[in-house]
Amino acid sequence: MNAEDLLRTMSYVDYDLIEELNISEKESDVKRSPRIVIIAAIAAAALAAGIFGINMIRNFSFGDIAVTEATELTVPYTSEESMARSMSGGDIYIGPEEITVGDKRYGMVDINVRDKYQLLLLDEDDVIRKEDLGDLIGEVTDCRDPDMLGHKVYRRKNATGDEPVVIFGVDEGEEHYEYYVLIFDGNDYTEDYQLLYGER
Amino acid sequence: MDDSKIVDLYLARDEMAIKHSADKYGRMLRSLSYRITENQETSEECENDTYLEAWNLIPPNEPRDYLSSFLSRIVRNISLNRCIHDSRLKRKGYITELTTELEQCLPDGGRTEQEAESKELAGLISDFLRKQPKEKRIIFMRRYFEMEKVSSIAQRYGYSENRINTMLFRMRNDLKKELREEGLI
Numbered sequence: 558m559n560a561e562d563l564l565r566t567m568s569y570v571d572y573d574l575i576e577e578l579n580i581s582e583k584e585s586d587v588k589r590s591p592r593i594v595i596i597a598a599i600a601a602a603a604l605a606a607g608i609f610g611i612n613m614i615r616n617f618s619f620g621d622i623a624v625t626e627a628t629e630l631t632v633p634y635t636s637e638e639s640m641a642r643s644m645s646g647g648d649i650y651i652g653p654e655e656i657t658v659g660d661k662r663y664g665m666v667d668i669n670v671r672d673k674y675q676l677l678l679l680d681e682d683d684v685i686r687k688e689d690l691g692d693l694i695g696e697v698t699d700c701r702d703p704d705m706l707g708h709k710v711y712r713r714k715n716a717t718g719d720e721p722v723v724i725f726g727v728d729e730g731e732e733h734y735e736y737y738v739l740i741f742d743g744n745d746y747t748e749d750y751q752l753l754y755g756e757r
Numbered sequence: 758m759d760d761s762k763i764v765d766l767y768l769a770r771d772e773m774a775i776k777h778s779a780d781k782y783g784r785m786l787r788s789l790s791y792r793i794t795e796n797q798e799t800s801e802e803c804e805n806d807t808y809l810e811a812w813n814l815i816p817p818n819e820p821r822d823y824l825s826s827f828l829s830r831i832v833r834n835i836s837l838n839r840c841i842h843d844s845r846l847k848r849k850g851y852i853t854e855l856t857t858e859l860e861q862c863l864p865d866g867g868r869t870e871q872e873a874e875s876k877e878l879a880g881l882i883s884d885f886l887r888k889q890p891k892e893k894r895i896i897f898m899r900r901y902f903e904m905e906k907v908s909s910i911a912q913r914y915g916y917s918e919n920r921i922n923t924m925l926f927r928m929r930n931d932l933k934k935e936l937r938e939e940g941l942i
Contacts, residue, residue, distance in 0.1 A: 560856035560863060561841070562875070567901045568834045569879035574886055575826035578898045579785065 760824040767815035774815075775808045782825055786832045793836040793904045795848060803839060807832040833902065855904060861929040862936060878941055885935045889928065896921065897928050 758777045766774035786807055790800035810831045820827035840848040886894045896914070899905040907925075911918045 560859040563859045564856055566875045566879050568830050569876050571883040572823040572826040574883055575829050576823055578895060579825045581895050
């Protein structure tokens with residue numbers, strides 16, 4: 558059996574799984590993803606307050622990969638626009654996540670720079686370069702997304718000035734590497750952080 | 758019309774079975790076929806072929822409780838075959854992309870030493886999928902049953918494409934382990 562046979566074999570998964578898929582298709586026709594609504598609501602509320610902006614994460618880069626490319630959204634935008642951007646694959650994706658590393662709790666902003674992101678996936682040597690990594694802080698021990706569990710978390714090397722403390726989340730899988738920008742609880746951006754996670 | 762009554766029409770060799778199937782599931786079937794073939798005309802042909810195949814398969818089958826899944830399976834098979842064999846369709850590249858991903862579930866070289874029965878393998882894949890959280894299970898099905906693009910899945914769920922890729926990557930690895938443990942690869 559080769560992979561093409563395996564693709565054909567997928568036709569013969571049990572009917573209840575296909576039924577579940579068909580039902581979810583109908584549901585998604587009429588219902589937006591709650592996650593998107595949550596993201597848009599948080600972003601809209603924060604932007605409306607005029608406090609949270611992309612500026613706080615605009616002035617740094619990962620080696621040659623400039624996150625500043627993602628900062629077109631510094632101009633306030635409406636919730637509808639932000640949602641449309643997210644729904645269309647997103648120039649920037651703001652995910653309300655919290656993770657626990659050691660005994661500390663972090664908020665996380667996941668930046669998805671459309672073309673650059675593909676670059677990240679394609680050229681893994683450029684994704685998380687060893688020389689970009691600072692101290693190992695620990696491993697993720699709690700997160701709503703179980704896929705994050707066990708990720709090693711590093712401080713960005715030589716983080717200085719008004720640059721927020723940036724931590725890389727590294728998925729040490731064979732093909733995929735991920736990075737996350739975490740806003741460290743307790744730094745100068747605490748106010749933004751608390752706004753973003755106002756319910757804490 | 759209730760699925761059971763539609764099946765009764767097939768069993769009675771009443772051609773209204775096809776009309777009612779088309780009324781109720783035509784859009785879904787065309788949509789699934791279009792996702793695979795990316796060709797409007799072909800997807801309509803596949804839909805029609807699906808009714809003919811259903812006509813031939815009922816009886817002996819009586820899919821009273823799973824008619825939509827029954828038809829989905831048929832249209833997927835027909836559409837996939839059209840993609841693979843019809844050189845007019847420019848979907849070879851996409852099929853290659855999907856098979857390249859699925860090769861990860863097979864041993865190096867992409868072939869099992871001993872050919873497993875497709876249905877037995879499908880049963881194992883079904884068991885594997887049932888152990889997954891619902892969201893992941895559906896995402897896997899969207900990718901490898903409906904052959905939906907990662908960008909479309911990401912859009913649907915409000916996740917980044919990377920997250921979907923990573924989720925699928927991990928599931929393929931887990932599936933490979935499962936198949937190996939069961940001695941199928």
